[in-house]
Each structure stands twice: as structure tokens, then as C-alpha cells.
Amino acid sequence: MRRPGLMLYGILCYIFFNIAFLYMAGFLLGIAVPKAINDGVPSDVTASLAINALLVFLFGFFHSLMARQWFKDRWTRLVSVEAERSTFVLQAAAFLTLLMLCWKPMPSVVWSVGGVWALAAYALFLTGLVTVLLSTFLIDHWELFGLRQVWAGNNGTPNPKPVFKTPLxxxxxxxxxQLGVIMVFFATPVMTAGHLFxxxxMTVYVFIGLYxxxxxxxxxxxxxxxxxxxRVPMLFPNPFRMLPRRAQSA
Structure with missing residues (x-):
């Protein structure tokens, strides 16, 4: 029996996450969004740090909690197995949105570059975005964001078992x-204290999550x-491993 409501739920979660992620790009660069990371009236530094740290903690805590297998086993007693991944995507988008909307500016400038260095920062930022997007499609974009699961649930077909592969x-x-995400976090021509925090x-959380x-x-x-x-480094490429064997032994 088809379940169109399940499919619609998965699509809406997918759209919400992509909007939140694209908003984050503008949020970090201060481009084309109503509220960027340095916007707002600065307040007491200690209070801003405490609020911002709480926002990052909430995002990281629920993101990690819902990714754990023991939590999934209990959570799927309330939510269907097919909707579990879409719900994970939904909460990630929700807490990322909360973080951006409630972020307190800390406008002290750590570095500011112009000219060719600013272009290099934008290029690195764009490279990070492309790396994130490409990485999702190299494994299974639709499974990663829950659409494959809700499609299977809608059609009454089983999900394929995970297959280990290492493309490109x-x-x-x-x-x-995650490497692309870190590039996005840091690549900016104007780095303020709030942006650096x-x-x-968020990079610390990336390492915790990867563990x-x-x-x-x-x-x-x-x-x-x-x-x-x-054989393969976790996060940062090893240029010596990329060289042909003869070049390494020369």
C-alpha cells in the first residue's frame, strides 16, 4: 500500500535542510540573507559567548544523539523506520536554523583581507561547498537525506543494504x-571573533562526530x-600518498 504522506514528509525535510544549508552560506559570508553572523547589536562578550556556545551545543548534542544506533532503535518505536533518516535531517535543519537566528554578533575583527586574498577566500569557500555536495552524490545523496528510505516505504519495497565504497x-x-564543511567555516575575507568562535x-564538533x-x-x-x-587519512589529504610509488621512493 502506498504512503504518499511519508513521501511528502521526506521531501519537505529535504527541502528544509537544503534551504538551511544554503542560508548558512550567506550567513557566514554576509551575503543575500536578512541576518548574517555579524549582524545585530553587540552585547556583553561573556553573555554572547555563553549563548553562542549553548546554540552550538544544542546543534551538536541532538545531531550526535540521533545518529547513535541505540537511540535509533528506541526512536523507531515512535517514528517509522522509513522516516527515521528524514526526521534526523529535519532536526539538523531546525537546530541549524535556531543557531543562525539566535546567534549573537561578536564583531571584533581577527583578520581582514582584500584584493587577490579576498578572491582566494571566496574561491576556497566555493570549493568547500562543491566538495560537500559532490561528496554526498559520490556515496548516496538520496539515502543520506532520507529520500531513498521514504521512497521505499511509499512503494512497500525494502531498502538496499549499505555497501562500502570509496569513489573519487x-x-x-x-x-x-566534513573537510568541505570545515573549509566553508573558515574561508572568509573578514574573520570576526564571532565567526571564528x-x-x-563547529569544527570541534565535527571531530567529535567523526569519532x-x-x-x-x-x-x-x-x-x-x-x-x-x-590506508587513507581521516580528514586532511596526505600529498605523499597521492604521489606515484616511484616518485615516493626516488
């Missing part, structure tokens, strides 16, 4: 998506993933 960017780093705290994700991947794929860990 995944041959150089194990987590190119956002970039550093738990790596453990989950080892449990799921066993020796295959442990071998992958030995």
Missing part, C-alpha cells in the same frame, strides 16, 4: 564531506573499514 574523493580522505566550535561515526563504521564494515583507516 574518498580515495584521498575518509570524510571529504563559530568556525572553531563516533568511525566507531559505527568499524562495527558495520569490520576489517574492511579498519584497512581503509590504515
Amino acid at each position: 574523493l574518498y580515495r584521498f580522505v575518509r570524510h571529504p564531506m 563559530f568556525a572553531v566550535s 563516533f561515526e568511525e566507531r559505527s563504521l568499524v562495527r558495520e564494515f569490520g576489517a574492511t573499514y579498519r584497512d581503509y583507516q590504515r
Whole structure:
């Protein structure tokens, strides 16, 4: 029996997340959004730090909590298995939106560059965005955002089992998506104290999240993933591993 409501739910969650992520791009660069990271009336630095830290904590806590298998096992008693990933995507978009709307500006300038360096910062930012998007499609964009699951649920067909693969960017780093996100966090021609706090705290969360994700991947794929860990760096490419063997031994 078809379940069109399930499919609509998955599509709406997908759209909401993409709007939130694209808004974050404008939020960080201060372009084409009603509220950017440096907008607003500055308040007491200690209060701003406390509020901003709480916002990052809420995003990271619920993002990590809902990604854990023990939580999924309990959560799917309330939410259908097919809607679980879409609900995860929904909460990520919701807490990211909350973070951006409630962020307190800390406008002290850490660095400011112009000319060719500003263009380089924008180019790095764009490279990060492209890296994130490409990484999702290299594995399974539709499964990652829950659309494959709701499609299967709508049609009454089983979801395919996860398959371990390392296409293109995944041959150089194990987590190119997170590398792209970090590039987006830091690549800006004007870095303020608030932006730097956002970039550093969110990057810390990325590493915490990767710690738990790596453990989950080892449990799921066993020796295959442990071998992958030995061969490929987690986050930052190793240029020596990219060289041909003869060049490395020369």
C-alpha cells in the first residue's frame, strides 16, 4: 500500500535542510540573507559567548544523539523506520536554523583581507561547498537525506543494504564531506571573533562526530573499514600518498 504522506514528509525535510544549508552560506559570508553572523547589536562578550556556545551545543548534542544506533532503535518505536533518516535531517535543519537566528554578533575583527586574498577566500569557500555536495552524490545523496528510505516505504519495497565504497574523493580522505564543511567555516575575507568562535566550535564538533561515526563504521564494515583507516587519512589529504610509488621512493 502506498504512503504518499511519508513521501511528502521526506521531501519537505529535504527541502528544509537544503534551504538551511544554503542560508548558512550567506550567513557566514554576509551575503543575500536578512541576518548574517555579524549582524545585530553587540552585547556583553561573556553573555554572547555563553549563548553562542549553548546554540552550538544544542546543534551538536541532538545531531550526535540521533545518529547513535541505540537511540535509533528506541526512536523507531515512535517514528517509522522509513522516516527515521528524514526526521534526523529535519532536526539538523531546525537546530541549524535556531543557531543562525539566535546567534549573537561578536564583531571584533581577527583578520581582514582584500584584493587577490579576498578572491582566494571566496574561491576556497566555493570549493568547500562543491566538495560537500559532490561528496554526498559520490556515496548516496538520496539515502543520506532520507529520500531513498521514504521512497521505499511509499512503494512497500525494502531498502538496499549499505555497501562500502570509496569513489573519487574518498580515495584521498575518509570524510571529504566534513573537510568541505570545515573549509566553508573558515574561508572568509573578514574573520570576526564571532565567526571564528563559530568556525572553531563547529569544527570541534565535527571531530567529535567523526569519532563516533568511525566507531559505527568499524562495527558495520569490520576489517574492511579498519584497512581503509590504515590506508587513507581521516580528514586532511596526505600529498605523499597521492604521489606515484616511484616518485615516493626516488
